[in-house]
Amino acid sequence: MLFLIKKLSSLATVVFGVLLLTFLLIHLVPGDPVEVMLGESASTADRAALRADLGLNQPLVKQFGSYLVKLSNGDFGSSIHTKTPIIETIKARYPATVKLAVLALLIGISIGVPMGIYAALKANHWQDIVVTLVSVRLSAMPAFWLGPMLMLIFAVWLGWLPVSGMDSNASIILPALTLGFGLSAILTRMTRTSLLEVLNDDYIRTARAKGLTEKTVILRHALRAALLPIITIVGLQMGSLLAGTVITETIFSWDGIGRLLVESIEKRDYPVTQACVLMVALSYVVVNLVTDVLYRLADPRVKFA
Amino acid sequence: MKKFATTILLFWLAAVLLGRLFQLNPNAINLNAILSTPSFTYLLGADDLGRSVLARLLRGVEVSFMVSITVTVITMLLGVCVGLFAGFYGGKVDRVLMQITDVFLAFPGILLAIAFAAVLGPGLVNLMIALSITGWVSYARLTRGQALGLRNRQHVLAAESLGASVPRLIFKHILPLLTSILVVEATYSLASVMIAEASLSFLGLGIQAPNASWGAMLRDGVRYMLIAPHYVLIVGLSLMSLILAINLGGDYLRDKLDVRIEQ
Numbered sequence: 180m181l182f183l184i185k186k187l188s189s190l191a192t193v194v195f196g197v198l199l200l201t202f203l204l205i206h207l208v209p210g211d212p213v214e215v216m217l218g219e220s221a222s223t224a225d226r227a228a229l230r231a232d233l234g235l236n237q238p239l240v241k242q243f244g245s246y247l248v249k250l251s252n253g254d255f256g257s258s259i260h261t262k263t264p265i266i267e268t269i270k271a272r273y274p275a276t277v278k279l280a281v282l283a284l285l286i287g288i289s290i291g292v293p294m295g296i297y298a299a300l301k302a303n304h305w306q307d308i309v310v311t312l313v314s315v316r317l318s319a320m321p322a323f324w325l326g327p328m329l330m331l332i333f334a335v336w337l338g339w340l341p342v343s344g345m346d347s348n349a350s351i352i353l354p355a356l357t358l359g360f361g362l363s364a365i366l367t368r369m370t371r372t373s374l375l376e377v378l379n380d381d382y383i384r385t386a387r388a389k390g391l392t393e394k395t396v397i398l399r400h401a402l403r404a405a406l407l408p409i410i411t412i413v414g415l416q417m418g419s420l421l422a423g424t425v426i427t428e429t430i431f432s433w434d435g436i437g438r439l440l441v442e443s444i445e446k447r448d449y450p451v452t453q454a455c456v457l458m459v460a461l462s463y464v465v466v467n468l469v470t471d472v473l474y475r476l477a478d479p480r481v482k483f484a
Numbered sequence: 485m486k487k488f489a490t491t492i493l494l495f496w497l498a499a500v501l502l503g504r505l506f507q508l509n510p511n512a513i514n515l516n517a518i519l520s521t522p523s524f525t526y527l528l529g530a531d532d533l534g535r536s537v538l539a540r541l542l543r544g545v546e547v548s549f550m551v552s553i554t555v556t557v558i559t560m561l562l563g564v565c566v567g568l569f570a571g572f573y574g575g576k577v578d579r580v581l582m583q584i585t586d587v588f589l590a591f592p593g594i595l596l597a598i599a600f601a602a603v604l605g606p607g608l609v610n611l612m613i614a615l616s617i618t619g620w621v622s623y624a625r626l627t628r629g630q631a632l633g634l635r636n637r638q639h640v641l642a643a644e645s646l647g648a649s650v651p652r653l654i655f656k657h658i659l660p661l662l663t664s665i666l667v668v669e670a671t672y673s674l675a676s677v678m679i680a681e682a683s684l685s686f687l688g689l690g691i692q693a694p695n696a697s698w699g700a701m702l703r704d705g706v707r708y709m710l711i712a713p714h715y716v717l718i719v720g721l722s723l724m725s726l727i728l729a730i731n732l733g734g735d736y737l738r739d740k741l742d743v744r745i746e747q
Contacts, residue, residue, distance in 0.1 A: 189586075196587030200596075207603045215605075319731045321679045323686045323699065324723055327706045327716050335709055342710070422593025426683055430706060441687055444602040456591070456599045463592045 186471060194464060201457045202246050205233070205449050216259050216447050229259065233450070255454040260446050265454045268439065273458065275345070276428070276435030280420050282355040284413065287362030292409070294363070295370020296402070302375055310367060318364035322423045326357040326430040343432040354431040358423050362416050369412045374405040407478050414470025418463045425459075486736045492729035500542050508539035510696045521714055528718050532704055537715065540696035541722055547697060551612055552677040556670055558616045559677075563623020564666065568654050570624070571631025582628070588621045594680050601689040611690045615680055619673065626669055627662060634658045664741035671734035675727060682723070698723055 208215050213230050233256070234242045249256065255265035291314075298310040330353060334342040341350045377383065378401055386396045425437035432438070436455055443451035513533050520530045528537040570581040588596065600614035634640060640657050648657070684690035685699025693700065698719060705716030 192583055193586050193590050196583065197590050200587060200591075201599075204599055204603050207600070209605065316728060316731070319675070319727055320724065321683060321727075323683055323702060324720055324727075327702060327709070328720050330706070331709060331713055331716060331720075335713055418592030420592075422595045425595065425598060426686065429687060440598070444598075444687075444689065449603065452599065452602055456595060459595055460591045464590050 182475065183472070186468065190464065190468060194461070197457070197460050197464070198247065198250070199243065201453055201460070202243050204453055204456070206239075208449065212449065216449055232256075255457075256450045258443075258448055258451050260448045260451075265451055268451070269436065269454060269458060272434060272436045272439045275433060276421075276424050276437060279351060279354055279358065279424060279428070279433060279435055280417070282351060283358035283362065283420055284417070286355055286359030287366055287416075288413070290359070291363035291366025292370050292406075294367040296374060296397070298367065298371040299374035299378070300397070302371075307371075311371065314364040314367040318361055318368070320361070322357055322361070322426045323430065325360060326354070326427055329353050329357055330430070343430070345432070345434055350431070350433075354427045354433050357427050357430070358420055361423070362413075362420060365412065365416060366409065369409055370405065373408050374401060377401045377405045380404075407474070410474050410477060411470060414467060414473075417466045417470075421459050421463055421466075486732075489729045489732035489736065492725050493733065496545055496726060496729075500546050503539060503542035508536065508542065510539040510543040511535060511694050512539075521712075522718075529712075529714055531701070531715060532708055532712075537701075537718055540701060541698070541719065543696040544698045544701060545722075545726065547608075547691060547695070548678050548681055551608070551615070551681045552674050555612055555615045555619060555677045555681075556673050558612075559619035559673065560623050560666065560670060562616070563620035563625075564627045564659075564662075566620065566624040567627025567629075568631050568658065571628040572635055572650070572654055572658070574632065574635070578628070578632075581624070585621045585624050588618065591618075594618075594683055597680055597684065598687065598689065601684050606689055606692050608691055608695075611681065611684055614684070614689075615677055619677065622673070623666070623669065626665065630662050630665060631658055634661055668734065668738045668741055671730065671737050675730040675734060678730070679727065 205212055213226050213233070213235065214221075217225060217229060230236050234245055237245075253266055255269065257264050258268065261268075294310055294314070298307045301307045301310075330342060333340045333353060340353055341347055343353075344350055383396060383401055386400045387393075391400075424435060425440055427433070428435045428437035429441050436458060440452060440455035440459075443449070443455060513535055514530065515533075522529045528541065531537055531540065566581055566585075570578040591599075596618045597614045600617055601611060604610040604614060635658070640653060643653055643657050681690055682697070682699035682702070685697040686703045688700070688703070690699060691697035701719045702716065702723070705712075705719050709716050
């Protein structure tokens with residue numbers, strides 16, 4: 180409990196900083212943000228209206244204050260382009276991103292963990308070397324490389340899957356693979372290292388000595404302990420997964436929050452940009468908190484922060 | 485591993501120099517050669533405006549190296565200064581600075597760089613600013629951790645008791661011990677800045693047309709994938725060779741130099 184309170188209080192400062200930084204974004208626009216957003220042809224009345232609407236004619240501190248108050252009421256302001264409340268667009272787009280990220284996570288785990296176990300059991304044999312080599316190199320490849328390559332192979336050449344869009348259920352497979360592969364590569368390495376470490380422990384020798392089958396020793400005794408650090412890795416990787424959605428959604432025309440971000444940048448719809456950045460960053464903060472709590476629940480040895 | 489990395493890097497270096505020597509023009513448009521497959525005139529084919537893919541790849545890699553080296557130097561200087569300061573003084577200074585880095589780290593991956601590039605507007609200089617604002621954090625963290633441990637080492641304490649000034653302590657007694665770690669970190673950040681630059685250019689936030697960049701070429705390749713798959717494939721394979729080579733080189737350097745200091 181004490182841990183949670185401590186954690187939450189340090190989190191509060193981070194969240195405050197995140198809010199401040201996203202708030203300041205719009206003030207970093209070179210020149211007059213209103214002119215940049217509306218274009219030079221906009222009438223003086225339109226400009227004045229937008230300026231008043233965004234509160235840009237008020238002192239900075241007051242602006243930040245009202246920004247916070249609005250946010251706490253779930254009000255992200257409205258889009259300059261469509262004039263609709265941003266919260267509605269986010270509500271419509273966010274589930275698609277979550278769906279994609281969760282599927283990518285599942286793919287990453289279901290490829291990475293078994294491969295890691297396999298590599299650990301075959302440690303220093305050629306199978307291990309191949310798996311490790313592939314996973315090390317694969318994790319270095321960015322989404323904007325992997326995505327087009329998968330698209331080229333599975334959609335254009337083999338024709339098995341749709342190129343892009345969200346029309347069929349199969350549309351999610353390629354973007355999810357793009358995101359999941361990188362994660363699986365990292366998980367393979369981590370599972371291998373962590374399992375190898377555990378396999379040298381005394382209690383594993385005991386388990387073997389009392390005549391348990393190799394399967395029981397690995398799955399029941401070794402894997403349980405070995406998977407603990409994996410929780411942290413998965414949590415940390417959720418961050419790059421979330422950031423990766425921006426690129427992946429753009430490649431595959433997946434209508435999630437990442438694509439919304441890129442679209443808003445192209446239209447210079449800065450309030451929407453601001454809201455998207457904030458949503459992704461806050462999601463990351465929450466995922467990290469959940470990971471930390473889960474880790475502590477899973478490992479009885481870690482009690483205090 | 486080392487051979488492979490050096491070969492690839494030297495290959496690209498030679499290619500860039502040869503391209504300059506033969507004065508390949510990355511912006512020469514030939515409307516008769518639009519999206520043409522590799523041939524004798526266009527060794528790697530032509531893009532959607534009939535420009536030589538080879539010439540554009542070479543100019544792209546030049547710009548890419550220029551950006552990553554500049555950004556790496558700026559972020560390293562900035563991050564190391566902050567890190568040394570925080571690690572040396574500790575206490576309140578340290579806490580405040582680390583809170584600030586925490587805020588930057590709360591934005592996953594290149595999200596913050598995307599946000600900065602978005603508001604600053606596209607272009608080479610803004611791209612480098614965006615990448616520098618967000619890139620110093622990892623150096624600050626790394627340096628701070630090391631400096632914290634080195635601060636109370638006996639040779640530092642001895643120098644301090646002999647009356648050495650703070651700059652002397654920091655620059656003569658602490659910083660030299662960090663060199664190898666920073667060199668290794670720099671190779672990795674070279675690769676990651678390169679990827680970040682390409683990502684931003686891919687999203688249309690980085691280097692602007694008609695200037696060549698690998699990210700933008702990859703995006704065009706995706707756009708014309710159905711009619712000219714060779715374009716995206718060539719750009720993709722080139723990018724892969726370069727990233728692999730830099731990473732392998734980084735691994736090699738790390739194995740050679742890694743003398744991480746226990747905290």
